[in-house]
Amino acid sequence: MVAQEFIVDLDKPLVFQVGHLGEAYQEWVHQPIVSKEGPRFFESDFWEFLTRTVWWAIPVIWLPVVCWNISVSMRMGCSLPEIALIVAFGILIWTLLEYFLHRFLFHIKTKSYWGNTMHYLLHGCHHKHPMDGLRLVFPPAAATVLCVPFWNLLKLMSTPSTTPALFGGFLLGYVMYDVTHYYLHHGQPTSVVPRNLKKYHLNHHFRIQNKGFGITSSLWDKVFGTLPPSKSAQKSK
Known part of the structure; x- marks a missing residue:
C-alpha cells in the first residue's frame, strides 16, 4: 500500500495508525476536527488513561510544589524582594521555553512512521482535535519526568539558595501556561485581554498554523x- 493512500479510521485507536500516512500526515493533522469528543489513542485502557488529564489537576498537583520550592529559598536566606525577582525571572524563562518548544519541536515536520507517531502524541493530536478537553494540558506523569532535566538546567544558571525559587517560578509559568491554554479553548472571556488572547491562539489553530506560537502572550x-x-494585511497581498 502506498503511504499517501492510507486512510485513518477515526473509529479505531489512532496513535499507531497515523504513522502510515507518511508525507500526507502533515496535511491530515492540520485539518482540525472540531468536536469535544476526543478520539481513542490506544487499545490499552492503561495507556489510554495516561493520555487524559482534567485541567484542574495541573494547579492541584503543581502549585504545592511551587510553594515548597519558594519556601526552600526563603529558608536559605533569600528576602521577599529577591524571591519576587527570582520567581518573575523563572516565569520569563518558561515563556521563552514555551515559545521555542511550540515553534521548533511541536511543529517539526515529520514523514516517517515513528516520526509521525511521536509528533501526533506530542502535539499533532491537539491540532487534529483542538477541542478535546482531556488532552489540552500536559499529563502530570510526563511532566514529572521532564522536571529532572529542567531542574538541572536551572541549577547551572543560579546559586544553591536561588535555584529552588527559580524552579518554582519556572513551574508557576508552566501552570499559568497550561490553565491559560485550557481556558483559551473552552472559556468564554468577556474582558479585552483574555478575549484578544483567545482570538490570537485560535487564529494559530484555524487560520495560520505556522505563526503565533505564544500561548500565554505574544511577546516572543x-x-x-x-x-x-492581520486579515486586512493578507487580503491586500
Whole structure:
C-alpha cells in the first residue's frame, strides 16, 4: 500500500495508525476536527488513561510544589524582594521555553512512521482535535519526568539558595501556561485581554498554523518575527 493512500479510521485507536500516512500526515493533522469528543489513542485502557488529564489537576498537583520550592529559598536566606525577582525571572524563562518548544519541536515536520507517531502524541493530536478537553494540558506523569532535566538546567544558571525559587517560578509559568491554554479553548472571556488572547491562539489553530506560537502572550512572537499578519494585511497581498 502506498503511504499517501492510507486512510485513518477515526473509529479505531489512532496513535499507531497515523504513522502510515507518511508525507500526507502533515496535511491530515492540520485539518482540525472540531468536536469535544476526543478520539481513542490506544487499545490499552492503561495507556489510554495516561493520555487524559482534567485541567484542574495541573494547579492541584503543581502549585504545592511551587510553594515548597519558594519556601526552600526563603529558608536559605533569600528576602521577599529577591524571591519576587527570582520567581518573575523563572516565569520569563518558561515563556521563552514555551515559545521555542511550540515553534521548533511541536511543529517539526515529520514523514516517517515513528516520526509521525511521536509528533501526533506530542502535539499533532491537539491540532487534529483542538477541542478535546482531556488532552489540552500536559499529563502530570510526563511532566514529572521532564522536571529532572529542567531542574538541572536551572541549577547551572543560579546559586544553591536561588535555584529552588527559580524552579518554582519556572513551574508557576508552566501552570499559568497550561490553565491559560485550557481556558483559551473552552472559556468564554468577556474582558479585552483574555478575549484578544483567545482570538490570537485560535487564529494559530484555524487560520495560520505556522505563526503565533505564544500561548500565554505574544511577546516572543514579536521578538522573533512570528506574529501572524492581520486579515486586512493578507487580503491586500
